[in-house]
Amino acid sequence: MSKKEELYSSHIFMFPFRFDYIEENNKIYTREFEFYREQHIDKRINIKELLLQLYMNNTWKYEEFNLDKIIEEKQVKYYNEFSYFYDYAKEALYNLNTFGKDDTFFNDEISYYFEHTEYRENKEKNRLILNYKKSNQMMDYNLQIDGISLRIFQTGVAILSLEIENYSYKKLEDIKRINEIGRRFYPQYLNCKDNIISNPDFMACSIEIENHSDSVKEKFNCDDVCIKHTNQIKIGHHIMSLLGESFTQDFNNIKSFYIQPIMDDRMFVLCWYGSNQFASRIEEDEQYTNDNSWYEYVFIDKDKDTTVQNEWMKNELIFNATYDRWSKWKTLFGITRYSFVVLTDEGDFGKNVINIHMNTMYFQMIMLLLVTRASILRFSDEVSAIADLNIDNSEERLSSLYAKYLSFYNRVYFKEVTHQDQGIELYDMALKQMKIPEHVDKLDGKFEKLFNFVNMKSSAKESSAMNWLTLLVSAMGVSGLFIAMFSMGVFEYEKSWSSLGWAIGGSLGAGLVALLGMRSWSSHTVGGK
DSSP states (O other): OOGGGGEEEEEEEEEEEEEEEEOOOOHHHSSSHHHHHHHHHHHHHHHHHHHHHHHHHHTTEEEOHHHHHHHTTHHHHHHHHHHBBBHHHOOOOOHOOTSSSTHHHHOSEEEEEEGGGGGOOOGGGOOOEEEEEEEEEEEEEEEEEEEEEEETTTTTTEEEEEEEEEESSSSHHHHHHHHHHBBBBSSSSSSSSSSEOTTTTTOOOOEEOOOOEEEEEEEEEEEEIITTTTOOOOHHHHHHHHHHHTESOTTTOOTEEEESSOOOOOOOEEEOOOOOOHHHHHHHOGGGGHHHHHHHHHOOOOOOSSOOOOHHHHHHHHHEEEETTTTTOEEEEEEEEEEEEEEEEEEHHIIIIIIIHHHHHHHHHHHHHHHHHHHHHHHHHHHHHHOOOOTHHHHHHHHHHHHHHHHHHHTTTOOBBOOOOOHHHHHHHHHHHHHHHHHHHHHHHHHHHHHHHHHHHHHHHHHHHHHHHHHHHHHHHHHHHHHHHTTSSSSSSSSSHHHHHHHHHHHHHHHHHHHHHHHHHHHHHEEEE
């Protein structure tokens, strides 16, 4: 049997994060919020600088999408993927222009796709090794890395993707554990024993990524987490090493990009799994809503001891998360906020059609959904920073942020991305599961309230200036009255310098008294007293 026929499952781990350029370091920031508040977003989302750093680094290669070349080389799966999407979705997903063709390239494109050069060839030597504890024994999952990619978006969000193939582990419990421990990049919580985090259901003891020439390893032990990472949660070394020197988690590294996880300690998981036994059980009774194994696979939950211990709630959750159009053909899809999985039998259609779809068109569909959700969270953080009462130039900062939001809303946030019925249904289902429309509405409300507040502050400043102008004009009017009286010859100021002094002083004094009196009256009136 060929290696392809022995494929048991495929996995894609997707890590969404936000990035902010550290152009200079005039202050030691203790919280990210201070950094967002004090540094203009146009300086922090420096797409040109990031792209040039990646382009000049041999680690990442910008991959231009060339449809003619794809057809010529008969790369059918990429042609099918490209034709699957509407044109506006293609603009957000593919590198349709040559890198740096002109200055507009760094401003007008929606996203930029790079592939990790070390994992393009010799794929049989590219390994993901998950070391874990089972029944007090240390064990490994040794998996093949099919590719690693990075997509940068104009919203200041990026997604790192690790494509994994499993040729060695067939049991459902192994597939679930690979998904669970493979997606973690920092500990969810600590429970240290013998210097190892004792939560084997959640965390690997170590994660190693290696290719034909190098390897990086993250050991999740208590010394690392409890001592070195006391000031902030650290992304695992295996992830940071893949990203390269352009990215940092230290504010002191100027001319680099500070990154943060946009969600939590888990990467998003795409998974295809082929199992005759599991698929037949689902097909025979179609009672998947009552099947604990299906729930655990979809929600990447623990074996038997699931995190939902109410049967009615569990049934409702799995019913809403399951797409069962092809259940009679032993195929089920599952979608949650952090997973997109599919179950088929072990036949050629499952391996060579559904699996390929998961790695192409459905991967791109999830890419759009993830960047939408991640961008919404980023914009919410930015709105909160601008809402600080003491921030300078809040009007200009808000206008700049809103311009970026409008670009995102019109060029990334889509209600539909394909003409294909199943794609429409799956995308709509994923939008609901991730509650993206609700989050967009809430973000719109935040922008509206902030605009109203900024306009109110601006109106208050204008009103204050107008009040002072009115008072000044009134005071000048009183002074003018005195001058008019002098001009009528009431005082003989023309006959002596002392008389002239008294006239001028009286005019100014009358004006000042009038100004203070009106100011006092105005403040009492405005204050409601």
